[in-house]
Amino acid sequence: MEKILKALKDSEAETFSGLFEFLRFPSVSADPQSAGDVRRCAEWLAEKMKMDGFAASVEETGGHPAVLGRWDKNPGAPTVLIYGHYDVQPAVKSDGWNHEPFTPVIDGEKLYCRGSSDDKGQFWCHYAAAKAHLKAYGKLPVNVIFLVEGEEEANTGKFDNYVRESAKKLACDAVIVSDGPMYGDGFPALTYSLRGLAYMEFTVTGPDRDLHSGVMGGIVMNPAQALAKMITSLKDEEGRIMVEGFFDGVAPVAQWERDNWKKLPFDEAASAKEIGVETLAGEVGYTWLERLWARPTLDVNGMWSGYIGEGSKTIIPSAASAKISCRLVPGQDPDRIAELLEAKMRSVMPKGVTMTAKMLAKAQPVLLPYSGPAVEGALAAMEAAYGREPFRIREGATIPVVHTLAESLGAPVVLAGLGRVSDRIHGPDEHFRLEDLRSGMEFSARLLTELAGRL
Amino acid sequence: MEKILKALKDSEAETFSGLFEFLRFPSVSADPQSAGDVRRCAEWLAEKMKMDGFAASVEETGGHPAVLGRWDKNPGAPTVLIYGHYDVQPAVKSDGWNHEPFTPVIDGEKLYCRGSSDDKGQFWCHYAAAKAHLKAYGKLPVNVIFLVEGEEEANTGKFDNYVRESAKKLACDAVIVSDGPMYGDGFPALTYSLRGLAYMEFTVTGPDRDLHSGVMGGIVMNPAQALAKMITSLKDEEGRIMVEGFFDGVAPVAQWERDNWKKLPFDEAASAKEIGVETLAGEVGYTWLERLWARPTLDVNGMWSGYIGEGSKTIIPSAASAKISCRLVPGQDPDRIAELLEAKMRSVMPKGVTMTAKMLAKAQPVLLPYSGPAVEGALAAMEAAYGREPFRIREGATIPVVHTLAESLGAPVVLAGLGRVSDRIHGPDEHFRLEDLRSGMEFSARLLTELAGRL
Incomplete structure (x- = not known):
């Protein structure tokens, strides 16, 4: 692992310069006028993957294309599918950005750009980790499929159809999705349920x-x-x-969940203040987290x-x-x-x-495995990368594609958000913290090794 | 009275041509772009009054001007103030008019034009009746003040201020307001309360x-x-x-009111059908008319x-x-x-x-006298003109100026609507029925005589 972490560190300039190129595409999927930029972004990503030693193709979905990358030179090893999306929410500077929304800038400890946290930056953690493995050992410990869609923010269901129709091609032993935040600031967590x-x-x-x-x-x-x-x-x-x-x-909230969530910090007064109300509200008889996640x-x-x-x-x-x-x-x-x-x-x-x-x-609610080899591997990788025992949490929001991936591919899906709630995704000044980018890469590098040994 | 009714009949061509000229002004008070037309309409009306033997002036109100006409050559006789408004709601043909909205047209038994019923036409009944008295006898049985405002549809309160400040100049023994419908189609009625x-x-x-x-x-x-x-x-x-x-x-609805209203036709099913609902609704324990007028x-x-x-x-x-x-x-x-x-x-x-x-x-609710000389005179004139005993009713709507007139002038206000609910006021194809125009003129001609003998 030391060798891989060194490779990660040594390649940081290259990692950033690749991510910067990726971020510069205004790949706004909801705006028909941006269709050209969306496609150019997909083509650039496929080209980049090829140059880095992956097989790659631009896949037609009926909507914006997806990018499919593949490294399968480890016969007998398990296959891990890593999901991401390269399309982004609209952004214009006049919405209140302090930086040009499609010009990545590192300012202090943050990388500012539309897509930096949602989801180009999070995908890039996994991509850079795979490359570090290749650089350190000339090979990956598992076979990898990168599946990067361009329809997530448009929510048309076309990519879901593509997944269902391509289940054979996408066959794998585990799916990793990093498209969300950790729990609170700096609390690593795996998510096993979405509403x-x-x-x-x-x-x-x-x-x-x-x-x-x-x-x-x-x-x-x-x-x-x-x-x-x-x-x-x-x-x-x-x-x-x-x-x-x-x-x-x-189902009622299980005792182990209650016990688990009790350990999580939740500051009622701070949450109320953050959204500008005097007091929170909700269904009596449940804790705040139960109301958000399990009700x-x-x-x-x-x-x-x-x-x-x-x-x-x-x-x-x-x-x-x-x-x-x-x-x-x-x-x-x-x-x-x-x-x-x-x-x-x-x-x-x-x-x-x-x-x-x-x-x-x-959208269907999602209940993912909260134990088993893929989850245990991810938890172990997370603890090592963040130096902190990760939580197992639910989330209140909906990511429709997760249900589609789980159902179509029949493999355990691991939801590992690498960003923060405070990253301002969908809003002005979206950013990704450099420490989260680095921790995310280390997590992914360790995850590939963990999964190789467990799946 | 025969002589006056004959004068009315003999002057019909002149009455219509004058009304047509009046109706042609697009005196839309709510549209700032029409301010010129509004003022020209007021100036035309004042000029017309002068030509017809009245003293007249255009009165500044801070908003659109009012027109004040006066005939006071019968010292010792009571003074009757006749209120009307010459401003109208907006109208463009594309709203669904079958005729040009500001080109008066007689089509069948109806006179179509914006303002024909609300309120130029209704005012014109009174104006033509006064002229018929002058034509028949060279004088009026009462002194008359015409007060015709240009702010009614704009509802700014400026005309109300003018009334309050001009109370001395407007002093009178009774106020007549014709700016609304009869009860149902062809049921003459005096209104003694507005919500x-x-x-x-x-x-x-x-x-x-x-x-x-x-x-x-x-x-x-x-x-x-x-x-x-x-x-x-x-x-x-x-x-x-x-x-x-x-x-x-x-106050609870008085027994005489209940008894009175019971005589009035109210077809629940037809009313529901007319507005496109399956059933009417409202407060339990009250009749439909009580809900509309007294609750x-x-x-x-x-x-x-x-x-x-x-x-x-x-x-x-x-x-x-x-x-x-x-x-x-x-x-x-x-x-x-x-x-x-x-x-x-x-x-x-x-x-x-x-x-x-x-x-x-x-706006204040209004309770006007429902008996007394002015009311009795109006009821008698109405019965003679319409050949039918008029009802005494309330109305559910609000005419703010009525409260101002009653309070500022201290005289009884008689509300005698001469139009119909079906006149489509404020809508496309506003019209006034020729029979209502003729009955309205006869009512007013008789009213002046009745009031002369009673006030």
Whole structure:
């Protein structure tokens, strides 16, 4: 390992210069005008892999292409698939960046650039680690597949289709995904569960046009008030979701999880302050972390009705709409939750209005192995790289591709976030800490060795 | 009276041509670009009055000017002030007009033009009636003041100030206001009460920015849901407003009113169908007309929060807002109602959010005399003109200037709507029925004689 770590250190200039080139592509997948830049980024990455000794190809997905890299010269050794995404969120300097968003700059202890943490930089940790193995020993301890997509921020499902159709080509013994943060600042952690999503839009309609609130006020059910009542009925005073059947199949938090999470720092006052509220809120009977990770949620994401301009307009609105989404936990199915939610809304709908419902988005919740050779190997590599026992945690957010990878490839997926919550991903001044970049590379270098011995 | 009615008939061509000229001005008070047209309309009207034998002036109000006409050559006779407004709502043909909105056209039994019913045409009934008196007898039975404002549709309060400051100049024994509909189609009616208004905007704020609903969902009070809950708490399941002190001072509907209103046709199914709902709604324990006229209301006029575009965005919104207005009945004060409403909203506000409130508009409810010489005179004139006993009704809407006129001038105000609910005022194809124009003129001609004998 010393030899590999030395190789990592010796190649740092080259590692940074490669990453800088990678970061300079404004590979914004959601913007059709950037399609050319997205493709050029993929082509550059495939070319880079080839120059570094990997087999590589640009893969068509029906959307933005993926890059597939491969090193398979260790017959008999296990195969590890390393997932990343090279597409990024939009960024323009006028959003509040202190640096040009697509010109990587090291300022103090941070590397600033769109994509530095999400996800080019995190992928680069793994890529540099593999190269260090090659440099130190001329070979890798495992066979490696790099799978780097360009659709993650666009969320079209096209890459998921590609994965399903390419399962044979992508066959492996473990999948590593680094596309997120550690727990808090500097607490290494493996994530074994992600929440899913059921996202609905409801429209409540009353009169076929806006009415004069004086002429008709008093004899018409107001759709905005009807919708407010329906929304209110979805939760009780203590934050419990009141949709019949909603919790069916939700496993209680296991004792080992509770015990584990109790060791994690969570500063309620600091969290409230950070988001600018006086106090946090949520479902009674659960700790903050349980609410975030192991309990489903129900949130109004948007709501609108009637006159929303300046000043007063005295109408009874014709209709009112709300976007309502639930984050789901293992045991829940998005289609079933959508049905239950719609049924509940309909059951409490007052007379004098009608309702339509449509599903806008869905994702399965994910429960990954929290033990076994791949997980143990990753934990060992993490402890060695960070000098600290890593936690096993859940996450409250959704990464739809993780479910697809786990289901299609049938291999254990290890989620190892290398960034921090404070990296400002999706926002201005996204950055990656140099110490996290270095620790991430060391973790990955050790991980390949650990997996070689355990899988 | 025969002589006057003959004069009315003989002058019909002149009456129409004058009204057509009046209607052609696009005197849209709310559009700053139309200010010139508004003033030209006022100048034309003052000039017209002078040519017809009235003293007249264009009066500055700080907003659009008013037109003051006067005939006071009958010393010792009572003085009647006739109110109207010459400004109109915006109108462009592409809104769905079948005729050019500012080119008056008689098509079948209707005169189409913006302002034909609201309110140039209704005012013109009174103006033509006064002219017929002059033509028949060379004089009027009462002294007359025409007060025609240009700010009604702009609702700035500037004309109200003018009325308050000009009370001496406007001194009179009765005020006649024709700016609304009869009861239903062809049921003449005098209105003795209008509802007032208290219009508030509430904003509920949670986190200082939109949050990721996965990362933070479960531990943050959602402002949209908080607002929904607060709105819902304002009414019970049976439509009763649940704001403490809200009904203080509201008089129960008197037995004579109940008895009177029972005679009025109200077709629940037809009303529901006309506005496109399956069933009407409202506060239990009251008839439809009582709900519309004698009970205060509470309606959400607008509501917005979070992401309201296409598709899904997984945020917990930072804030949520609602515009909420109450129509008030005599005995209620808008400022006090605003205070009570804000107090109620604050008292049910969940932890984890804050709230701001502001008042956007207010108007006093109005209770006018429902008996006495002016009212009896108007009822008699109406019965003779329409050949049908008129009803005494309330209205659910608000005409703020009526309160100002009643309070500032200290004279009884008679509200006699000459149009119909079906006239499409404020909408495309606004029109005035020729029969209503003719009946309105006869009503006014008789009214002047009745008032001369009674006041």
